Amino acid sequence: MNRTRASGRTVGGLRTLSLQAPAVTLLLLWMIVPLGMTVWFSFQRYNLLMPEMTGFAGWENYEYLLTDPALWSAMSTTLLLVGSVLVITVVGGTLLAVLFQQEFAGRGIARVLAISPFFVMPTVSALVWKNMMMHPSNGVLAWLSQSLGLPALDWFSSLPLTSIIIIVSWQWLPFALLILLTAMQSLDEDQVEAARMDGAGPLAIFFFITLPHLKRAISVVIMIEMIFLLTIFAEIFVTTSGGPGLATTNLAYLIYIQALLDFDVGLASAGGVVAIILANIVAIFLVRMVAKNLED
Amino acid sequence: MATLQLKNIIKQFGDTKVIKGIDLEVNDREFVVFVGPSGCGKSTLMRMIAGLESASDGDILIDGKRINDVGPADRGLAMVFQSYALYPHMTVEANMGFSMRLAGVPKEERRAKVLEAAKILQLEPLLDRKPKALSGGQRQRVAIGRAIVRNPSIFLFDEPLSNLDAALRVQMRIELARLHEELDATMIYVTHDQIEAMTMADKIVVLHDGVVEQVGSPMALYHHPRNRFVAGFIGSPKMNFLPVTLTGVTPEGVEIRLPGGGERSVPVDGVHLDANATLELGVRPEHLVLDEQGPLSGQIKVLERLGGQTSLYVQMDDELITIMADGDVAYRVNDTVRFGFAPERAHLFDAGGLALTSLQQHPLARLTRQDNRAATESASPGEQV
Numbered sequence: 001m002n003r004t005r006a007s008g009r010t011v012g013g014l015r016t017l018s019l020q021a022p023a024v025t026l027l028l029l030w031m032i033v034p035l036g037m038t039v040w041f042s043f044q045r046y047n048l049l050m051p052e053m054t055g056f057a058g059w060e061n062y063e064y065l066l067t068d069p070a071l072w073s074a075m076s077t078t079l080l081l082v083g084s085v086l087v088i089t090v091v092g093g094t095l096l097a098v099l100f101q102q103e104f105a106g107r108g109i110a111r112v113l114a115i116s117p118f119f120v121m122p123t124v125s126a127l128v129w130k131n132m133m134m135h136p137s138n139g140v141l142a143w144l145s146q147s148l149g150l151p152a153l154d155w156f157s158s159l160p161l162t163s164i165i166i167i168v169s170w171q172w173l174p175f176a177l178l179i180l181l182t183a184m185q186s187l188d189e190d191q192v193e194a195a196r197m198d199g200a201g202p203l204a205i206f207f208f209i210t211l212p213h214l215k216r217a218i219s220v221v222i223m224i225e226m227i228f229l230l231t232i233f234a235e236i237f238v239t240t241s242g243g244p245g246l247a248t249t250n251l252a253y254l255i256y257i258q259a260l261l262d263f264d265v266g267l268a269s270a271g272g273v274v275a276i277i278l279a280n281i282v283a284i285f286l287v288r289m290v291a292k293n294l295e296d
Numbered sequence: 297m298a299t300l301q302l303k304n305i306i307k308q309f310g311d312t313k314v315i316k317g318i319d320l321e322v323n324d325r326e327f328v329v330f331v332g333p334s335g336c337g338k339s340t341l342m343r344m345i346a347g348l349e350s351a352s353d354g355d356i357l358i359d360g361k362r363i364n365d366v367g368p369a370d371r372g373l374a375m376v377f378q379s380y381a382l383y384p385h386m387t388v389e390a391n392m393g394f395s396m397r398l399a400g401v402p403k404e405e406r407r408a409k410v411l412e413a414a415k416i417l418q419l420e421p422l423l424d425r426k427p428k429a430l431s432g433g434q435r436q437r438v439a440i441g442r443a444i445v446r447n448p449s450i451f452l453f454d455e456p457l458s459n460l461d462a463a464l465r466v467q468m469r470i471e472l473a474r475l476h477e478e479l480d481a482t483m484i485y486v487t488h489d490q491i492e493a494m495t496m497a498d499k500i501v502v503l504h505d506g507v508v509e510q511v512g513s514p515m516a517l518y519h520h521p522r523n524r525f526v527a528g529f530i531g532s533p534k535m536n537f538l539p540v541t542l543t544g545v546t547p548e549g550v551e552i553r554l555p556g557g558g559e560r561s562v563p564v565d566g567v568h569l570d571a572n573a574t575l576e577l578g579v580r581p582e583h584l585v586l587d588e589q590g591p592l593s594g595q596i597k598v599l600e601r602l603g604g605q606t607s608l609y610v611q612m613d614d615e616l617i618t619i620m621a622d623g624d625v626a627y628r629v630n631d632t633v634r635f636g637f638a639p640e641r642a643h644l645f646d647a648g649g650l651a652l653t654s655l656q657q658h659p660l661a662r663l664t665r666q667d668n669r670a671a672t673e674s675a676s677p678g679e680q681v
Binding site: 188190195196200208 | 346347348367368369370373374375377378379380381382383384385394395398399442446
């Protein structure tokens, strides 16, 4: 009786199973149908430009994909993009969180302003950066370097990936700041004072007290950001369209090229499967790391 | 090892004065307790001594040297926080050795010192644990150990026992008293719990609204409170206060008429009293005695039997009077009781709340903890009384 009440289950689990079934079925279908279709298409000859070519392709799509240098370039671009943005946002976010934790006049407004880039749509922020910040003749950055007597830089042609990294970091820095600032507020003031009495200066307090306290929040930031950064698309689409060449083509953009520019659904699906595998490899490491951090 | 002097210390937050000019001397190896209701400024005062807060005005001197502008780490003090403030991601050993690590002390030396302190506090088996794997009492001991390791000239304790349960608090109280003896250090202790103050202090400093109400040994404060606030604050249950009428002043004391009509002469100095001065009588619950011929009477409203003792709450006119009586008294609620008191146990307060000076000094009033120890060692404890 007690067991039943505590777990909300009848013996045999029959009754609750029927109540869970609709939700579980829906979620399963939601996941399994697109996944199944992607896997299915990846083994098909399915190119919209060549409707006469159909039928089972075997590993052909995969062979073509894995021998295509574009895939490896896209993969390294993806990892470079994710890695750089993570480093910039976590390091920058931590420092900004420490800064915005200090008492100063107008702190509330400053915090809201610092967080606001996160609320701007990726397409819009990419357009703003492209046309107002990094534009070689009208951009603020060009104006700045010219007023210093330096030549204006055409960001998207000379430093394409760096430009994308800057834009994406600008968007995600506020997110890191938001999470870390919240974590910062739960830091026990007594601990800081005890450290001061123990002879810790500002740097020692940061490394021995603040940073260990933020460890958990940082791992959450890394996990969430990684999920979204692996699929960055709008910023690339709006600014560089993956170019010049393949310089800013990540996996998501490569799949887009294959599916909607080359109309090769089979190949794009194979790319999708590769992306899923890559995401899962990353996720395994990530989940382990986060789980370990959350434990202690 | 160290003396501390405070000279006219003032602390202001904006326009509000929290500490309104405090002068205080703490002698070498003394156990001084700051006690007072919450918001009286006792923690602020301690934080100023620690250097975590700056004094708005006045001088803080340690061993005669002004240290107002010295940072908290360089004052040679160690503080134990109410929340323990252990570093959660470090082991007990790392916690205790943190100050030495910052100071660049070599690892072996650090370990030796930590072990030494751990031995005093029986922490040796816990050195590799993290704080969250410790009980409240153990965390408290680690926090004390962290202070000991620094070998400070003065220990500061900020309500260190208030997060512990009652039984553990008693145990830690004894342990702290033992530690004080063993380390032979000057200690300053902040608490709102007057039992901690009474049991551990050589000297109690009663604070109220940012001023020192009285400084003295626990027994001096109990037997000769300087004013109504100290009288009410020290002693539990609280002292009873009754309005009385002045009828005359003699060399032997002050004659008063009690609310019930009885007359008594209280042996206090009333030379400076006006003939129509309003007075208040103060008698502690444990000094009121049930007595059929007593001058006071009232109806019992509440009766609390504790076994060995019974607390009677007696309605007398508008006042609810507390009497601590024997555990075996047969009274019941709504009974009317008569009671009285020994005049030399009573206190009189003038309209300003100041106590009239007793004509005789209580024999225990000058007793310190040092004397307590001497008395137990000489195996004739009764002699002192």
